[in-house]
Amino acid sequence: MTGENSDQPIDDSPERDRESTEARLLQLASLGDRADALVHEHPELLTDVVRGLTEIDTAAFVSANPEVADRLQELLWTGLCEAVGGDALDDVSTVATVTFAAEDCSLAGHLEIDGEAGTIAGGPGRAENGDVTIAGEADVLVGLLAGDIDPKLGYLRGRFEIDGSTGTAMTLAPLLSRLSGQLPG
Template sequence: MTDELARRIEASFEKDDDQLEEDLPELLDDIDGQADELVREHPALVSRLLGRMQEMDIAEFVSENPETADQFQELLWAGVRVLAENDDEVSEQITEDISVNFEADDCPMTGHLRTDADAGTVTGGSGHLDDSDLTITGPADTLVGLITGGVDPIQGFMQQKYEMDGPVHKGTRLAPIMNSLSEKAATPQ
C-alpha cells in the first residue's frame, strides 16, 4: 500500500542535506495518516529516514516549518509504537505506567510519551499531556536523540544535555525502555 511512498523516500536518500530539508515538508505531508502502515511495511526504510533527519538541525527545521513538526513526530512515534508492539523484549521492560512531556527549549516543539504496563505498549505524539509524571526539557536534537538512540538517557542526563522534572525513579525506569527502543530502531528489521 505504501510502496510508491517508500520509493519516494528511497529517492530522497540520493539528495544532499539542503535538498532533503527542502523536500521534507512535502514528503512528511504525504506520509501524514500513513505513518503506522509505512513503519509496518518498510521499517528499515523509516529507520534510515529518521536517521537522516537526525543529521539535520532539528530546531532550525522545526522553526522554519512549524506545521511539519507534528508530522515528523507522528512518524517518529509510529516507529516507537510499532517497535514496542512487535518486540517482546521491549514490551517486557514496560513494567510501570509512565507519562512524559517533552519540551524543546530551542524551537516550538512539544511532545509526549506514555507507557502502559498492562498492555506493554508505548505511545506518543505531539503536544503535552495534562498530567505527566516527568517533563524533559532540552534542545530538539537531544530530545529526538533520546527517542532514536542518538542520546543515551542516563549519560545525557548526567552530562546535562537535558533537564528532567519529576520523580527520578520514574526516569530511571524509563531509561532502559528508551535504550531498548533505540537499539531496535537502529537495527533494520
C-alpha cells in the same frame, strides 16, 4: 564557486546533504496523514525520520517548517510503537507518561508507557497529565530517541532537564535505549 587560493570548486556537499535531508523530511511529512499504514508497510520510514533529524539542525528545521513537526512526529511515534517488539517492555513495570519538550523550538511529543500491559503509545504535543517532562535542545531529544545520547549520561552532564519524578525517568532510561535499538534498517 571557487576557493580563495585556487580555481578548484569548493566542496559544499555538507550543505547539499543537509538540503536533501530536509527535502526528504518534508516529503515524508507530507505522508503523515497515513502514518499507521505507511509505517506498517514501510518500517524503514521510522529510521529515515529519526536519522534525518539527527543529520540536520532540528530546531532550525522545525522553526522554518512548524506545520511539518506534528506530521513527522506522527510518523515517529507511530513507527516507534509499531517497531516495539514484545521484549522491548520486558522488565518495565512502570506506567508513565513522558513528555519530550524542546527548549529551542516548538517541538514537543509524548510517550505513554504501560509496562504492566506491555503497551506503548505516543503522539505529538505535550501530555496533559504527564508524569515526567524531559526538556532540552531539539537535537538532544532526537539524540535520545536515536540512541546517540545515553539517557543517564546525558542527564548527568546536563544535556537535558527532568521535571517530575527523576526516579521514574531513570527507570525508563533502559527503555529509551531499547527503543532506539528497535529502529529498522
